[in-house]
Structure formats: structure tokens, C-alpha cells
Amino acid sequence: MGFIWSLIVGGIIGWIAGALMGRDIPGGIIGNIIAGFIGAWIGSALLGNWGPVVGGFAIIPAIIGAVILVFIVSLVMRSMRRERH
Secondary structure: OHHHHHHHHHHHHHHHHHHHHOOOOOOHHHHHHHHHHHHHHHHHHHHOOOOOEEOOEEHHHHHHHHHHHHHHHHHHHHHHHHHHO
16 A cells, blocks of 8 residues: 555655646656656755655655756757757
């Protein structure tokens, strides 16, 4: 049950990051989960583990890390679209 809970929380973190940035994360639900997990890793590496912890994620650093990830992915996607045209 812990793994499922982590997937749910990771998906919510990814969704929040996408909503804050006003961008859709490629891959839908799976993309949100991946963004949540990678964002949690980035956030904890940059900011440490502080604040409330849910499903094994320190929520505030995880959301900040996921926002950073969504920003970077949106820049890469935008530059890829420009190269095609």
C-alpha cells in the first residue's frame, strides 16, 4: 500500500507543479507521477527535507523541485518545436 500511496502523492505533486506553471506535463498521469518523483529528488537535493512529509515526500521541497523540472521541460520542448519549423 505504501508504494501506491507514493504514486498518488507523486502524481499530485506533479499536477500541482504543472498547475502552478500553467503548463501541461507530457505523458498525462504517468508524466505527473514521474515529475513528482524527479521533482522530489531535485527539491530535496537543493533544499533538503523539511516541512510536512506525506507518502515519503517532503511536500514543499518536492513541489519546488517539480516546478523547476516543469520549467526546464517546457524550455526544452519549446526549443524542440522551434527547431522543427
